[in-house]
Amino acid sequence: MNYIEVTFDITPYEEAVADALISELGTIGYDGFSYTDQGFTAYIPAKDYNAQAITRLEIFDFFTRNYRIETSVQEIEDQDWNKVWEENFTPIVVDDRILVRAGFHAPVPGIEYEILIEPKMSFGTGHHSTTALMLRTILDNKERITGKRVLDMGCGTGILSILAAKTGAREITGIDIDEWAYNNAMENIRANGLNNITIKIGDARLLEAEAPFDVILANINRNILLEDMPHYVARLLPQGLLIMSGFYLQDLPLIQERAAQSGLTFMTYREDKNWVAASFYKN
Numbered sequence: 001m002n003y004i005e006v007t008f009d010i011t012p013y014e015e016a017v018a019d020a021l022i023s024e025l026g027t028i029g030y031d032g033f034s035y036t037d038q039g040f041t042a043y044i045p046a047k048d049y050n051a052q053a054i055t056r057l058e059i060f061d062f063f064t065r066n067y068r069i070e071t072s073v074q075e076i077e078d079q080d081w082n083k084v085w086e087e088n089f090t091p092i093v094v095d096d097r098i099l100v101r102a103g104f105h106a107p108v109p110g111i112e113y114e115i116l117i118e119p120k121m122s123f124g125t126g127h128h129s130t131t132a133l134m135l136r137t138i139l140d141n142k143e144r145i146t147g148k149r150v151l152d153m154g155c156g157t158g159i160l161s162i163l164a165a166k167t168g169a170r171e172i173t174g175i176d177i178d179e180w181a182y183n184n185a186m187e188n189i190r191a192n193g194l195n196n197i198t199i200k201i202g203d204a205r206l207l208e209a210e211a212p213f214d215v216i217l218a219n220i221n222r223n224i225l226l227e228d229m230p231h232y233v234a235r236l237l238p239q240g241l242l243i244m245s246g247f248y249l250q251d252l253p254l255i256q257e258r259a260a261q262s263g264l265t266f267m268t269y270r271e272d273k274n275w276v277a278a279s280f281y282k283n
């Protein structure tokens with residue numbers, strides 16, 4: 001599969017603007033991102049690329065009033081992609097406790113949790129605030145996860161499923177609509193030597209056939225969370241934990257309102273660069 005690489009140069013550069021654009025691009029089919037000094041590059045399968053789709057985004061229009069945003073486009077061959085991604089993928093340590101690295105990076109002695117990721121075209125390397133917030137929140141809730149059945153909606157690379165397994169979850173189901181994510185998550189699960197994670201391709205409609213979960217993780221985006229939250233709650237056991245991310249601090253009240261309507265009680269949230277991971281339990 002060939003990919004289109006779109007480079008975004010933002011002047012003056014602000015990471016929050018790059019993050020906001022990345023989040024919106026994720027909703028129109030872009031599924032790989034890497035930061036540059038002046039912005040970021042975004043990747044989309046060539047078959048899904050539509051030049052106008054970017055300029056039609058409300059947020060793009062909004063930012064171009066205050067920032068100069070220049071885009072350049074090139075098509076890249078499938079075999080080039082892995083090389084590009086490998087070169088851009090640096091190991092990351094979250095809170096001195098979790099190391100996320102590729103097999104070709106050196107291990108860090110004494111680290112509590114190590115997650116191996118094959119750098120490919122899937123979201124979930126720990127570099128994005130939402131992933132790091134989710135990883136931290138999983139550790140905050142270790143006692144509620146150990147021995148339990150966990151769902152990871154929008155699993156991407158499977159990074160959250162892998163940490164859940166390493167904190168002692170009994171069995172984990174990861175679901176993602178993207179086939180790349182499915183393939184990459186499967187590779188990563190193997191690379192981490194885990195045998196209690198099942199990955200499925202699909203969306204919330206798959207949940208009807210699932211037995212209830214003790215814990216649900218969902219790092220997707222505001223609109224999908226608002227739409228699918230009732231389906232998540234329907235598959236959550238009473239007192240079960242739902243941790244959601246992929247939205248901004250200003251959207252937290254909207255998420256809390258939908259959560260209350262869906263039968264959840266708000267517990268707490270973590271925030272980084274205006275992104276939020278919020279925790280709720282089922283009444």
Ligand SMILES: C[S@@+](CC[C@H](N)C(=O)[O-])C[C@H]1O[C@@H](n2cnc3c(N)ncnc32)[C@H](O)[C@@H]1O
Pocket residue numbers: 122123124125126130131134153154155156157158159160175176177178181202203204219220224246
């Ligand atoms: C922000 S990424 C999160 C990846 C990873 N869980 C993490 O925390 O880094 C969101 C993922 O959700 C997937 N996704 C988008 N819409 C979805 C939906 N309706 N149902 C399931 N997965 C979805 C995307 O393909 C993407 O891999």
